[in-house]
Every structure is written in C-alpha cells, then in structure tokens.
Amino acid sequence: MYKQIVITGFGGQGVVLAGKIVGQAAAIVDKLESTLVQSYGPESRGGACSAQVTIADGPIYFPYIKNPDILVCMSQSGYDKQHHTLKDDGTLVIEQDLVKPVGDRDYYAVPCTRYAEEIGHKMMANIIMVGFMAGITGAISLDAARSTVEKSVPKGTEEKNLKAFERGWEHAQATLKGRRHKAAGKPGVVA
Amino acid sequence: MQEEFKIILFLCNWGPHVAYQTLQDQRAEIPLEIQMVRIPCSGRITKALLFKPFEMGADGVILMGCTPGSCRYGTGTEAARQNTADTRKILNLTGLGENRLELATFLPDKSEALLNFITSFVARIRKMGKSPVTPRPMLQAQDITEDNSEAIVARHDVFACQDCGKCTSACPLALAGKPYSPRFVATEIIAGRANTPEVLSMVNACLTCGTCYERCPSAVNFPEFIKDMRGYYHGRELTGTPAHGGFFQSMMRAMTSEKLVPQPWQNLPESIRTGRQGPVLFYGGCAAYFDIFFGRFLKVRTRRIIEDSLRLLNFFDVEPAVLENERCCGHDLLWSGDRENFLRLARLNADAIAASRAEELITACPECAHTLGTEYAKHGVELPVKITHIHEFLEREIDKGAVAFKPMGLSMAFQDSCRQSRFNGQAALPRKLLQHLCNDESHLVKSDAASPCCGNCAWTGCDAFSKAMQVQRLEGIGQSGSQVLITACPKCQIHLQCAMDDVVRGNDLKTEMMDLTSAIAKSIYWE
Numbered sequence: 001m002y003k004q005i006v007i008t009g010f011g012g013q014g015v016v017l018a019g020k021i022v023g024q025a026a027a028i029v030d031k032l033e034s035t036l037v038q039s040y041g042p043e044s045r046g047g048a049c050s051a052q053v054t055i056a057d058g059p060i061y062f063p064y065i066k067n068p069d070i071l072v073c074m075s076q077s078g079y080d081k082q083h084h085t086l087k088d089d090g091t092l093v094i095e096q097d098l099v100k101p102v103g104d105r106d107y108y109a110v111p112c113t114r115y116a117e118e119i120g121h122k123m124m125a126n127i128i129m130v131g132f133m134a135g136i137t138g139a140i141s142l143d144a145a146r147s148t149v150e151k152s153v154p155k156g157t158e159e160k161n162l163k164a165f166e167r168g169w170e171h172a173q174a175t176l177k178g179r180r181h182k183a184a185g186k187p188g189v190v191a
Numbered sequence: 192m193q194e195e196f197k198i199i200l201f202l203c204n205w206g207p208h209v210a211y212q213t214l215q216d217q218r219a220e221i222p223l224e225i226q227m228v229r230i231p232c233s234g235r236i237t238k239a240l241l242f243k244p245f246e247m248g249a250d251g252v253i254l255m256g257c258t259p260g261s262c263r264y265g266t267g268t269e270a271a272r273q274n275t276a277d278t279r280k281i282l283n284l285t286g287l288g289e290n291r292l293e294l295a296t297f298l299p300d301k302s303e304a305l306l307n308f309i310t311s312f313v314a315r316i317r318k319m320g321k322s323p324v325t326p327r328p329m330l331q332a333q334d335i336t337e338d339n340s341e342a343i344v345a346r347h348d349v350f351a352c353q354d355c356g357k358c359t360s361a362c363p364l365a366l367a368g369k370p371y372s373p374r375f376v377a378t379e380i381i382a383g384r385a386n387t388p389e390v391l392s393m394v395n396a397c398l399t400c401g402t403c404y405e406r407c408p409s410a411v412n413f414p415e416f417i418k419d420m421r422g423y424y425h426g427r428e429l430t431g432t433p434a435h436g437g438f439f440q441s442m443m444r445a446m447t448s449e450k451l452v453p454q455p456w457q458n459l460p461e462s463i464r465t466g467r468q469g470p471v472l473f474y475g476g477c478a479a480y481f482d483i484f485f486g487r488f489l490k491v492r493t494r495r496i497i498e499d500s501l502r503l504l505n506f507f508d509v510e511p512a513v514l515e516n517e518r519c520c521g522h523d524l525l526w527s528g529d530r531e532n533f534l535r536l537a538r539l540n541a542d543a544i545a546a547s548r549a550e551e552l553i554t555a556c557p558e559c560a561h562t563l564g565t566e567y568a569k570h571g572v573e574l575p576v577k578i579t580h581i582h583e584f585l586e587r588e589i590d591k592g593a594v595a596f597k598p599m600g601l602s603m604a605f606q607d608s609c610r611q612s613r614f615n616g617q618a619a620l621p622r623k624l625l626q627h628l629c630n631d632e633s634h635l636v637k638s639d640a641a642s643p644c645c646g647n648c649a650w651t652g653c654d655a656f657s658k659a660m661q662v663q664r665l666e667g668i669g670q671s672g673s674q675v676l677i678t679a680c681p682k683c684q685i686h687l688q689c690a691m692d693d694v695v696r697g698n699d700l701k702t703e704m705m706d707l708t709s710a711i712a713k714s715i716y717w718e
C-alpha cells in the first residue's frame with residue numbers, strides 16, 4: 001500500500017493541520033508509515049498552500065508528491081494549480097461551494113465551510129474535510145481519525161471538533177449511499 | 192362440554208322477518224346460537240353496529256335484509272351490501288376474519304332457504320371456533336375510580352384560572368360560532384357543577400387542540416384537564432356519543448384482547464422492504480382501517496402515508512422491522528375517556544415492542560408519536576425504545592447531505608397536527624422540511640404559528656360547528672391562493688376531506704391535499 005495525498009487550500013483554512021491529522025492517524029493509530037511536507041511562505045497569509053501526505057505500509061524514501069492518488073481541494077486556486085497532477089485513477093475531493101471543477105472527471109464534494117458555519121465555527125471546515133475524505137477514500141480508519149482529531153485540536157474544543165469530523169464522515173456515507181442507489185437505477189423514492 | 196356460541200342475527204322487519212316467523216310458527220329448529228335482533232331495515236345497520244357485537248364477544252353476525260329490488264325503502268339492501276363488504280375487510284385486518292360476518296337476503300316466502308342459510312352459517316362459525324375477543328364486563332359502580340372533579344381541578348391547578356377569557360377568544364369552536372367557552376367549563380367545574388348536561392357536552396365537544404393552553408396566562412393545561420374529565424365521565428357512563436357510532440373506539444376495545452391477532456400489514460406493495468428484526472421498528476398506526484372505513488365516501492388514501500414513510504426509510508437504506516400483529520396505540524380511547532382499555536392496549540403494545548428488541552421506533556402518525564412517546568410513560572408503561580417521528584428521522588438524514596429535491600412548484604398551505612406542533616412543541620420541524628420543497632420564496636408557508644385544528648379529535652363531538660370551522664379554514668386556504676394543502680396527520684386529511692365533500696358547496700372548497708411525508712417522497716433524490 002502506498003498512498004499519496006495532497007490537500008490544498010488557502011492560508012487560514014487549516015490545510016496543514018488537516019494533513020497532520022491524516023498523517024498522524026495513519027502512523028500512530030493505524031501503525032503505518034507516513035510523511036508530511038507542508039508548504040510555507042506567502043501562502044500562509046491567504047494565498048494557495050498545501051500539505052503533502054504519504055501513507056505506506058513500508059518505508060517511504062521520498063516524501064514529495066508529484067502525482068497524488070487523492071487530491072483534496074479546499075479553494076479554487078488550489079484546484080486550478082493542482083488538478084492536472086492527479087493520477088488518472090485518482091480520487092478528487094473538493095469543497096463544494098468554493099471549487100468549480102472543470103472537465104468531466106468524477107469528484108466528491110462536501111460543503112464543509114457551510115457546515116462549519118452551521119456548527120458555529122468556520123475554522124472547523126478542515127476537520128469536516130478530514131472526516132469526509134476519510135469516509136470517501138478509506139485512507140485512514142474511522143477510529144484512527146477520530147482519536148487523532150481529539151488529540152490534535154485545542155483543549156476544550158474536542159467535542160465540537162468531533163462533531164465537525166462526524167458531520168464530514170456522515171456526509172461521505174450519505175454520498176456513497178446515494179451513489180449506490182443511483183448505480184442501482186434508483187435515484188428517487190418512487191423511481 | 193360443548194362451548195357456547197353467540198351469533199347475532201340482525202333481521203329486517205320486512206321480507207326476511209316474514210320468512211323467519213313462518214319458521215317460528217312451524218316450530219322449526221332454529222339453532223340456539225342465534226340471537227335475533229329485529230331492525231327496521233338492513234340499510235340502517237351501520238358499520239359501527241355491525242362491529243359492536245364483536246366488541247361485546249359475539250362469534251358471528253348475520254345481517255339479513257330483503258332481496259335486492261324488494262327493499263321497501265329502495266336503497267336499503269345496497270347500503271347493507273356496502274356496509275357489510277367494508278366491515279368484512281376491517282374484520283380481516285383486525286384478525287377476526289371476514290367469514291364471521293355475512294349478509295343474506297330473502298323474499299318473504301323463502302323460509303326454508305333462510306333456515307338452511309342460518310344452519311350452515313352456524314356450522315361455519317363453530318368450525319372457526321370462538322371469537323378471539325374477550326368481552327369486557329360493563330363497569331360496575333364499585334369499579335369506578337376514586338377520581339372526582341375536585342381532585343381533577345386540583346391536579347391541573349384549574350383554580351389558577353383568572354377568568355380572563357383569553358381561552359374562549361382563541362378557541363376555534365367558539366370562533367366558529369358555537370356557544371362554547373372553555374372559561375365557562377373551567378368555572379362551572381370549579382363550582383362543582385361537573386354533572387350538568389351543559390358542561391358534559393362541552394367537555395365532550397372540546398377538540399383538545401391546545402390553542403387555549405398556548406394563550407392562557409395562568410398556564411391552565413386545558414387539554415389535559417379535559418382528558419381527565421372525560422375519564423371521570425366515562426367511569427360514570429356519562430360520556431357523549433362518539434362520531435361514526437363509536438366504530439373506532441369499538442374496534443380499539445376489541446384489540447385489547449390478547450388472543451386477537453391483527454393483520455395490518457396485508458397488501459404492502461412488493462417494492463417495500465421490511466424486516467423481521469432489527470434496530471429500527473416502524474409503527475404504522477390506523478391508516479389502513481381508516482381507508483376502508485372512509486374509502487367509499489371520502490376516498491381518502493391515508494395508507495399512502497405509511498407506504499411512503501417505508502419507502503423513505505428504504506431510500507435511506509433502513510429496512511425497518513414491523514410488528515406483525517400491530518395494534519392501535521390507544522390514543523383515541525385515552526382521549527375519549529376510556530383509560531382502562533387504553534392501558535390494556537398500552538401494555539400489550541409495550542410487550543410487543545420490547546419483544547422486537549428494537550432500539551428505535553419510527554412512526555409517521557403524530558398521535559402515535561405523542562402517545563407512545565409521552566402518554567405511555569405518564570401512565571406508568573415504560574417503552575425500551577426511543578420514539579422518533581418520521582419527520583425527525585428525515586431531518587436527521589437530510590442534514591447529512593447528498594440529497595436534493597425537485598421543487599413542488601406550487602404554493603402551499605400547511606395544516607399542523609395538534610399533537611406534533613402544539614403538544615410536542617415541534618411546529619418548526621415540518622416547516623423546515625417544507626422549505627426543501629420550495630424553490631420560490633412565495634411558495635413558502637407563511638405562518639410560524641401552528642394552524643387551527645382540523646375539526647375533530649379522537650372521534651368525539653363532531654357537529655355542525657366542527658363543519659363550520661373546517662369550512663372557515665378551507666375558505667381561508669382558498670383565499671390565500673394556495674394550490675395544495677400539506678398535512679401532517681392522516682386524520683386531518685379525513686376530517687378536512689369530509690368538509691370538502693359538502694354537497695351544498697359543490698366544488699367550492701375542494702383543495703388538493705398531500706401529506707408532508709408523501710410530498711418529500713415525491714420530491715427527494717440522491718444528488
């Protein structure tokens with residue numbers, strides 16, 4: 001198993017923390033190897049920024065990622081810059097309200113910023129995205145993701161963050177459920 | 192020892208009675224099981240009268256009328272045919288079996304055929320065995336509970352009434368022009384005049400809608416007070432006449448017999464998936480019975496609500512278990528004062544629900560949701576499951592995302608269910624669901640406050656004023672330009688349809704009605 005994940009967005013969205021949670025969940029809880037490369041610089045002031053996470057069941061010799069298996073885009077500029085790097089059979093995950101994908105490649109979308117606002121904490125959009133990405137791709141296990149979220153967020157906000165995580169996870173389950181129904185030719189209740 | 196069977200023969204005064212008399216004159220051997228009741232016309236025996244003997248322990252019922260064409264009043268035999276056909280269907284659902292009831296018609300000179308018929312009917316019933324319904328003895332004076340009107344007044348702190356009259360000015364019955372005043376009821380009962388015919392009829396007429404309670408500055412919980420007062424009257428056999436001859440109360444009382452095995456899930460569409468056991472239990476309610484009872488003249492299809500709820504559960508990958516022999520929740524017995532039988536039903540239901548080992552019970556009926564969720568516990572019957580109304584389930588699942596809605600494209604009015612919106616305080620929930628169905632602000636239901644009552648509750652006290660208030664409500668909906676009336680309770684559909692079918696008004700009041708659950712089922716899809 002060798003999975004390369006790139007998460008992009010703009011500074012302030014918590015892209016790096018999201019990457020850190022994914023990597024730690026894989027390494028500490030799921031007992032795999034993982035690396036994280038984060039891009040600093042002007043990005044952290046609001047420009048495009050990204051986190052590159054590699055997860056593997058053996059040693060990782062090169063942490064940089066050229067063509068990810070999973071590309072998570074939380075902003076349009078991140079998407080514009082990166083979408084052509086995604087492998088042909090890779091999985092594209094986007095922030096539904098902020099990214100308008102081009103072409104006819106399949107993708108998974110979650111309105112995580114809107115959901116975060118509903119929960120009352122806009123900065124938890126990244127945690128929702130982690131939940132969604134984990135639910136869709138299965139790159140990290142549910143237990144690993146949950147316990148890492150709990151340990152990685154500021155004290156006192158654990159409960160809220162877990163709720164955010166679950167929101168994303170459940171949206172993923174609903175999305176997959178919907179795809180199963182559509183594949184079975186049953187998109188509606190009566191049809 | 193031979194078991195004793197009881198078969199009621201409703202015998203029309205005219206044609207068949209002559210034949211019957213001939214048998215008596217000839218000292219023919221009329222089976223001893225037959226208990227004859229002479230009636231003026233077979234067409235006058237309503238479904239309620241056809242069912243009543245079963246509630247009281249009869250093993251079979253024969254309705255005997257004149258041969259078609261020889262009815263003295265023209266339509267008697269035809270009415271008898273329809274009533275018998277409907278009641279037979281309901282006997283099937285309740286688990287009594289349609290073969291316990293039969294309609295037969297005879298010409299005056301057909302005494303031999305009549306005797307043959309009776310004899311073979313008796314044989315059939317003997318073969319079917321005793322009725323599974325155990326008749327309940329009438330309440331005796333010594334059984335009457337200690338409850339008295341002073342205690343009830345004290346329990347609900349009706350003394351707190353300030354005599355302000357806010358309740359009366361909000362009460363839909365008073366607004367419909369009925370000489371009716373909750374304030375008056377309160378003060379009369381406080382003054383110890385509970386047993387006057389006037390107060391009795393007012394207690395019986397109350398819709399228990401809860402509008403007055405919303406307005407009362409002293410928080411006098413009028414519906415709860417009325418509920419206890421009806422129990423008090425029932426214990427003393429002072430209760431007023433229920434609507435539809437008490438058919439539904441009768442049916443529910445029959446269901447308190449443990450040996451009865453109702454079959455409410457017959458004819459579910461094949462595409463609906465239900466299971467035998469699982470964490471989720473779906474509780475249907477009485478819609479199937481209503482559809483048979485009202486099918487002929489109101490053409491309601493309230494069973495759709497149950498079917499669409501099940502389809503929606505399937506849509507979200509839930510294959511609920513159902514109680515194969517589900518009984519009524521008892522709401523109407525409780526609210527018409529028959530606490531004793533309510534409790535019997537509640538205990539049977541609680542056992543069946545516990546045996547299902549489900550964790551969550553979902554129902555589409557607001558009365559079931561309120562009764563199972565609140566009243567059972569209040570009466571000391573604990574349920575080991577979480578009670579969820581289908582609207583709550585839908586909200587929970589829709590919130591997870593990935594679904595979208597085809598807008599209805601119609602402007603909608605909404606009829607609140609008293610039990611959901613006022614008793615359970617959930618008026619916001621159906622409104623939130625309704626929003627999904629609108630793509631245009633102007634289609635939204637305007638009012639946040641719960642709408643007035645649909646005109647009847649628990650099949651008690653329906654009269655010309657109930658009709659007047661329903662007509663007012665429907666006229667209001669017509670004037671608002673709404674194209675469809677969304678409902679949240681099967682009974683609202685029945686009672687409002689009843690007003691729409693007013694022959695004098697022709698098509699004036701006709702409005703399309705659709706249950707909220709069905710509307711969502713029509714519109715939702717995976718994105």
Ligand code: SF4
Binds near residue numbers: 397398399401402404
């Ligand atoms: S519960 Fe409804 S019908 Fe009864 S008195 Fe109050 S407002 Fe009137």
Ligand code: SF4
Binds near residue numbers: 352358373377406408
């Ligand atoms: S609103 Fe309350 S306080 Fe006022 S008359 Fe009615 S019951 Fe009494």
Ligand code: SF4
Binds near residue numbers: 650653690
């Ligand atoms: S409104 Fe019509 S259907 Fe409802 S109880 Fe009255 S008569 Fe019966």
